[in-house]
Amino acid sequence: MGRSYPYDVRVLANVRPDAYWMDTMLHEFGHAVYDKYINPSLPYLLRTVAHTNTTEAIARMMGSLAEEPAWLSSVAGVPRENLAADLEKLAERGRADRLVFTRWALIMYRFEKALYEDPDRADLGVLWWDLVERLQLQERPPGRDEPDWAAKVHLSVAPVYYHNYVPGHLFAAQLRSYLEARVTGGPFFADEMAGLYLQEAVFGPGARNPWGETVLGATGERLDPEHFITSLRR
Numbered sequence: 001m002g003r004s005y006p007y008d009v010r011v012l013a014n015v016r017p018d019a020y021w022m023d024t025m026l027h028e029f030g031h032a033v034y035d036k037y038i039n040p041s042l043p044y045l046l047r048t049v050a051h052t053n054t055t056e057a058i059a060r061m062m063g064s065l066a067e068e069p070a071w072l073s074s075v076a077g078v079p080r081e082n083l084a085a086d087l088e089k090l091a092e093r094g095r096a097d098r099l100v101f102t103r104w105a106l107i108m109y110r111f112e113k114a115l116y117e118d119p120d121r122a123d124l125g126v127l128w129w130d131l132v133e134r135l136q137l138q139e140r141p142p143g144r145d146e147p148d149w150a151a152k153v154h155l156s157v158a159p160v161y162y163h164n165y166v167p168g169h170l171f172a173a174q175l176r177s178y179l180e181a182r183v184t185g186g187p188f189f190a191d192e193m194a195g196l197y198l199q200e201a202v203f204g205p206g207a208r209n210p211w212g213e214t215v216l217g218a219t220g221e222r223l224d225p226e227h228f229i230t231s232l233r234r
């Protein structure tokens, strides 16, 4: 709420006690912690995130812990023996989720591009399902002619936003890999140095630099999809 210090950071959530909402809560708290630690001595206009994709990266890095066995046992308190049988399943689900999401984001990107090029076109419903069939390999229900695209909440409340998740996911993988290799030497969520580093390198600078500089400053290299690809191989 506002940008005056001390910051008033709030998360509004309607949660259920399951893995899906655990991911969402961690995701939203990721955004929240970024906002909370932006350096308040920055000028008003820079007292915000570097870019939508950098705050989505932090949110993603936190949210994905909900399906990480080490986090589930050490932080959420799930007994290790309960996790053992599900380890491979969890890892596979995480990989599938990252891949499926990329295709889903492409649908949103292409649909929005076409929508804003010609908002009055009469075949938006057809276009939507064409993209879903081509990119997500899901067949349209026979005879369907409804504005199904309008059910995606981002199209009405956060237009031209969705594509930011993709570089966000790339940065999340890159940042985590840097943190664990150079800062914590182990799972980032188990070491408070990670929090201090994130405050210093990502949250604190706010919008002082373009997002590409934030990535470079925090990880020592420009955004590189290689880290995301490596995360799919684990």
Ligand SMILES: [Zn+2]
Residues within 6 Å of the ligand: 027, 031, 055, 056, 059
């Ligand atoms: Zn988010």
